[in-house]
Amino acid sequence: MQIMLFSILFVSITITVYLTMNLLYFKYHKAFLIPILTTTVGIILILVLFNIPYETYMLGGMWVDLLLGPAIVSLAIPLYKQRELIKQNMFPILGGVLTGVLVGMISGVLFAKLMGFSKEIIFSLLPKSITTPIAIQIASALGGVTSLTIAFVMIAGFTGIILGPTFLKWFRIDTAIGRGIGLGAAAHALGTSKAIELGEQEASYSSVAMTLSAIIGSIVGPVMAWFFY
Amino acid sequence: MKYIKATLQIIALYGFVLIGNWLQDFLHLPLPGSIIGLLVLLVALSMKVFRLEWVESGSYFLLSYLPLYFIPATVGVMKYGHVFAGKGLLLIPITMISTFLTMWISSIISQFLANKSVKKEEVSCK
Known part of the structure; x- marks a missing residue:
């Protein structure tokens, strides 16, 4: 009974905070007000303030989490509707995503190595541009700490959605394909949620990039690890 | 009626997650069930064995709240x-x-x- 009450309470809190933050974002439209960031900070503050452990929050959180699977499957719809466009651009997509995966892994590993971080941390960092469920698998196969990997994946995602659009403008990435591939390859599903805001073409390129980098990443990841150690 | 339709379609989409999970288990694929489900749905749509109208409105409803479903994972960062x-x-x-x-x-x-x-x-x- 208590568990059920907690579940309902935390689901309601999550949805209420999210919808409020969504309104705020659409009213002021500032990059740092992006709902996923403000909602995360808001809920962490509530949990810390009332001394609620994450595990208790997840009694409700798991129900929200349950929708992530069908939502990822839903990305097949914009992909299907834009299939002609994707077929025509298969070569640019593959080229962009493959280099993206390589650059993401090599640069992260190199920087962390230069700063003298342990092998365990470096392997947890390696798959940070890949969507969470696959990043976890890559990291654990290498001997990284999966919980740390989740944190890195989230930092990469937030960087992509908060600073990404400004950054893309800076470097004159003004085509749907450039923006979609950049967001999907660097910031996985979070980047794709931003790409949906930009347009249906961006959304489908981004989901292709996310899916492809997951597939490529799970093959390239172990090779990278072997190469560096 | 609109909501009943969307709910039924979301359940159908969840079915693809289950198919994906099952395939992952069965074939020992390195991809998560949801991504395999995405690929299965894409193939089913392309081969015309599954109709777009069966899931279209449900999927747009789900995708319009996409960031919400990441919240439990992002809140998890507080532990680290x-x-x-x-x-x-x-x-x-x-x-x-x-x-x-x-x-x-x-x-x-x-x-x-x-x-x-x-x-x-x-x-x-x-």
């Missing part, structure tokens, strides 16, 4: 605050810079290759 204390703080700019590089290179390469193939087409049209 200690790793980013002291020297660990450097891991944040490292991740950010590496993310920038990834985004920059992948977007510029795909844009460059796409523009190049468009130009080629224009030339061959002449």
